Amino acid sequence: MTLPRFEYLAPASVEEACALADVDSAFLAGGTDLLVCMKQRLHAPLRVIGLAGIAELRGIARTDEDGLRVGAATTLTELADWASTHPEWASLSDAIRQTSSPLLRNAGTVGGNLCLDTRCTFYNQPPIFRARWGPCLKLGGGTCHAVRRSTSCHAVYSGDLAGPLIAWSATATIATAEGRRRKLAVNDLFTGEGIHPLGLGPDEILVEIEIPKPPPTTRFSYQKLRLRDTLDFPLAGVSLFAEVDTPEVDAPGADTPRPDTPGADASVVGARLHGARVVLNATGPAPLLLPEAGALLEGREVDEALAVELGELLQKSVKFAGNTAAGSTYRKAMIPVLARRALRDMCR
Amino acid sequence: MVEITLDVNHSSYKVGVEDHWTLLDVLRDSLGFTGAKKGCDHGECGACTVLIDGTAMQSCLVLAVQAQGKAIVTIEGLARDGRMDALQTAFHEVGAIQCGFCTPGMIITARALLGRNSDPTEDEIKEAMSGNLCRCTGYVKIVEAVQRGAAAGKTGAGTTGATNADS
Numbered sequence: 001m002t003l004p005r006f007e008y009l010a011p012a013s014v015e016e017a018c019a020l021a022d023v024d025s026a027f028l029a030g031g032t033d034l035l036v037c038m039k040q041r042l043h044a045p046l047r048v049i050g051l052a053g054i055a056e057l058r059g060i061a062r063t064d065e066d067g068l069r070v071g072a073a074t075t076l077t078e079l080a081d082w083a084s085t086h087p088e089w090a091s092l093s094d095a096i097r098q099t100s101s102p103l104l105r106n107a108g109t110v111g112g113n114l115c116l117d118t119r120c121t122f123y124n125q126p127p128i129f130r131a132r133w134g135p136c137l138k139l140g141g142g143t144c145h146a147v148r149r150s151t152s153c154h155a156v157y158s159g160d161l162a163g164p165l166i167a168w169s170a171t172a173t174i175a176t177a178e179g180r181r182r183k184l185a186v187n188d189l190f191t192g193e194g195i196h197p198l199g200l201g202p203d204e205i206l207v208e209i210e211i212p213k214p215p216p217t218t219r220f221s222y223q224k225l226r227l228r229d230t231l232d233f234p235l236a237g238v239s240l241f242a243e244v245d246t247p248e249v250d251a252p253g254a255d256t257p258r259p260d261t262p263g264a265d266a267s268v269v270g271a272r273l274h275g276a277r278v279v280l281n282a283t284g285p286a287p288l289l290l291p292e293a294g295a296l297l298e299g300r301e302v303d304e305a306l307a308v309e310l311g312e313l314l315q316k317s318v319k320f321a322g323n324t325a326a327g328s329t330y331r332k333a334m335i336p337v338l339a340r341r342a343l344r345d346m347c348r
Numbered sequence: 349m350v351e352i353t354l355d356v357n358h359s360s361y362k363v364g365v366e367d368h369w370t371l372l373d374v375l376r377d378s379l380g381f382t383g384a385k386k387g388c389d390h391g392e393c394g395a396c397t398v399l400i401d402g403t404a405m406q407s408c409l410v411l412a413v414q415a416q417g418k419a420i421v422t423i424e425g426l427a428r429d430g431r432m433d434a435l436q437t438a439f440h441e442v443g444a445i446q447c448g449f450c451t452p453g454m455i456i457t458a459r460a461l462l463g464r465n466s467d468p469t470e471d472e473i474k475e476a477m478s479g480n481l482c483r484c485t486g487y488v489k490i491v492e493a494v495q496r497g498a499a500a501g502k503t504g505a506g507t508t509g510a511t512n513a514d515s
Contacts, residue, residue, distance in 0.1 A: 001389060008367035008413050031409045035370075036390050048367070050414060077403075101479025103394055103457065106403050107410070230478035231392060 001126070003035065004044040010053050014205055018177045020049050021203035027051055029073050029112035032104050037117065041127050042139075057111070057207065066213040072111025072206045077102070079110055088214055092164060095222035095239070099160040101231045111206040114162055114172070114189065118155035118197045118285055119233060120323040122146055138195050146323035153194030154321035156282055158233040162186060163281035164222050166289050167241035170211045177203035190286035197285055219244045221345035223338035227325055234282035235326045236334060238314065240342035242276035242297065268307050268340060271347045273297045278310075283318040290317055307343050311336025352416050356381060357425025365412045372396045372407035375422060383423035383452045387481075394480030397453035398422050404460035406479075423452035426459065435459055435497035444493035446484035454480050458494045462501055470495070
């Protein structure tokens with residue numbers, strides 16, 4: 001399907017880009033979400049403002065505190081490649097490489113993935129399919145087809161990066177049309193509304209994200225549920241970031257190497273967690289930071305009982321709508337499995 | 349309609365395009381490089397993959413106007429002086445082709461992989477190629493062909509490909 005007609009603009013600076021933008025325009029970064037939605041006639045902006053030529057939006061640099069500053073138009077491949085060669089950031093690279101496919105990561109950007117629109121099996125369809133059931137709330141209609149009689153949109157926020165970045169306490173810098181900059185936690189970018197998932201005005205641009213340097217004993221795990229090992233959007237995701245004490249284990253079997261293949265039998269013992277940040281993603285219209293899960297894990301040594309408690313807590317925190325490629329029952333049943341796998345990663 | 353200049357397969361082309369035309373449509377319909385295939389047109393199948401400044405990209409999700417000033421290589425640009433690229437030869441010899449529709453995208457993605465990793469493991473090949481779908485499901489032979497192409501590249505047999513990836 002061809003793209004709808006638009007005028008393409010290529011500003012050279014963030015300020016210029018903001019000044020060009022209004023409700024009839026869209027910012028184009030990697031194009032892997034926007035152009036697909038435009039081909040499906042979900043969006044038809046009159047002006048497309050390309051961000052690729054803005055140098056300020058590109059690149060990875062160290063902050064004064066040894067954290068990372070990542071330009072929003074840095075591609076997912078660039079950040080994953082950089083992080084994989086820096087040990088303290090390598091687990092972030094593993095998370096990024098679970099996003100989409102290698103080809104799409106070559107085009108897709110960090111900012112674009114964060115600013116991904118919400119998705120729904122009743123919304124992300126070609127016009128001919130959508131015509132069968134009529135416009136939903138997100139398309140300006142009066143009904144939610146995913147949850148009957150619902151007055152709010154249940155489209156799922158399906159970005160992969162937001163969960164990990166919130167777990168790493170990342171902040172985002174937004175440029176506003178008045179030429180100002182504001183900084184906020186990545187978690188506060190999201191409105192929780194399926195129709196407008198991001199709290200950005202049409203003339204505001206995500207400029208960069210900052211990720212604080214993780215404490216030396218940090219471990220991080222992003223567990224993503226999807227049907228295929230590539231390409232797919234998450235059906236659910238669990239991010240777990242924590243400082244880990246690995247005590248000198250004197251338990252029987254401590255000399256046995258821990259199995260590192262995925263599976264229910266791998267060990268989840270032998271680590272004590274501090275300052276844990278647990279984030280769910282692709283469970284609803286926004287990623288979900290769960291301080292109560294962090295509190296549950298605080299100072300506890302990981303064992304089977306804790307895995308069960310965490311799984312139950314996470315499962316209770318979400319309510320799935322039946323609007324992704326897999327059924328809600330399956331997704332819900334997998335939440336404790338993902339939680340357990342994340343805890344297992346803490347014990348490696 | 350604006351006139352832009354595209355650098356495709358080491359030659360420069362002046363071509364009139366509309367802002368909303370994709371690079372894939374311009375390559376195929378305006379310039380005749382029909383080796384880049386239109387499969388899903390939504391970035392899911394990889395059949396339209398081309399090299400843009402050495403990186404494998406899906407041309408259905410790139411605007412033609414964005415591709416100005418960049419070196420674009422399609423499957424037609426891999427052969428040099430009448431000799432096929434080592435990967436093309438390998439796909440041919442191994443029989444890594446069934447209907448052939450995914451093949452140009454597969455070979456371009458593999459060329460980019462070998463450009464940054466001349467000796468990939470089987471898992472690395474599978475990971476790198478995972479955005480290219482073969483609906484005939486001939487993946488075993490495709491992986492074998494990439495391994496063979498990599499080996500041929502190392503011995504320098506029948507290849508000009510390494511220079512293409514670097515261009």
